Amino acid sequence: MRVTAGTNKFMVINGSRATLILTFFGAWELLVSSKILDEFFIPRPSSVIQRIIQIATSGQYLDQMLITLSTFSLGLLAGSLLGLLMGFVIGGVKYLRNFMMVYVLLVAATPKVLFYPIIIKIFVQPFYFKIAFVALHAFIFVTIAVVSALRNMNPEILNMCKTYGCSTPLKVYRKIFWPYAFFSFLAGLRMATISSFVGAVVADMLIAPGVGYTVRLLAYNFKVVDVYAVIILVALFAITINFVLLRVEGAAGKRLRLELEQASQ
């Protein structure tokens, strides 16, 4: 096989990446086994991997993970739908957009955890609190994404649509606003998903049950290997979600570009 410069670079990059990861875990294992790092607080990676396999096969903590997953999904769904609606309402009317964006940006710039006591007081039940708290994380990103897309819209397109028969506001939203905001919405949705997952874990840490609470409880009981194992499982889940979303975003973008090209021909 001929080795090209491209293949060579690919091998160097992937080789460096693998070396970096292996060095990190190797150094960690070595530092703990040589007692430079205290095993009571930082366990060996090998024991963590063993524990991960045990957890994965026994289904331990699965119930807690499912609780987090359900609040995350429901919150993301509610927040995205609300954000989409809010984005269209605010973004579609210039005065409302200029007026309301100050508040939307203020909430975006504020750590969302500040609102948790207010949400608890309103929703009382932990399950509903968590959904609302996650929804707040998703809502802001989707709203900002949709409003930004509509703000940059060429007004000529809107005028043209009206000339060609977009007589009702619903038609305007369906034929113009939605396709125009779609790309931005997808980008916002990816950020909203990452943020919502953070929100779900924070909500768990504040109120039981859930995976965040489990990690906190395990840490209080000094079950350090379990803490690391659960964290790595959660991390793997989060990385998978992000990867899938990147793929979906890429595929949807490709499809939309193709459709636009076909329409322009």
Place this chain on the structure above:
Amino acid sequence: MDVPLARRIKDVARAVLPHVAFLTILFIAADQLVRTGLVSRFTIPAFNDFLNALLNLPRNPDMPGSFTNHLIMTIYELGAAALIVVGVVLPLALLIGLRYTARRVFEPLLLAFFAIPSIILYPVIYLILGIGPPSKIAMGALVGSTYTFIYVLNAVKHFDQSLVRMASTFTTSRFKILTKVAIPSIIPIMVSAIQLGISYAMVGVIVAEVIASSTGLGFLISWSETTIRVPVMYATIAITIIFAAVVYVSLKLFERWVRGRMKEI
């Protein structure tokens, strides 16, 4: 051309007055809902109770420790986390970002790390550093660093290397190229990264204070929520939102000032 003062005042009034009216209506409505008993005082405090709590925050005798000390502690923790982000992480991110191979090696690893809710690592951090300022500073620095790294690696992709190449045809002095071309062209990236890093460091610090701490504004919010001191809780949330807004606006002004100076140069 200078805008006449009267017109400037009129413009400011036109921008501010609708918000004053909106917030007044909002406060009156909330107050009436509480007074008529439609909403419980345990959910929203009456406006005068809130105002009373807000004005008496520095002299509140029930509070564990003085309010000023809590505020100073949050500022101190944020400052220390910001110092780590700006002084250590930002130069490191630039160093990696400006080297193609290093960027290709680190980028996917960092993107994967970005997807993980950093807050889930807080129990590990406080296991190692204890529940005190060091763990909160570490949490703030961790959250801020993740976003700074991702932003810098993305931004330097668009950094115009041709400027450096062009400068090297005029001079052979590496120092001159670095100080006259390379550094000024990456200053906008640095400024935005500083803004992003500090904003997220604040999120990390406050979340850490809320989850497990005995000092800081986040702790006060958590304490007033669990002890059902609703007016104090709302007053502390209001102060923290103002604090977050001040940090955000200061960073925006700093960014604008640097960009203005850059244009002059």
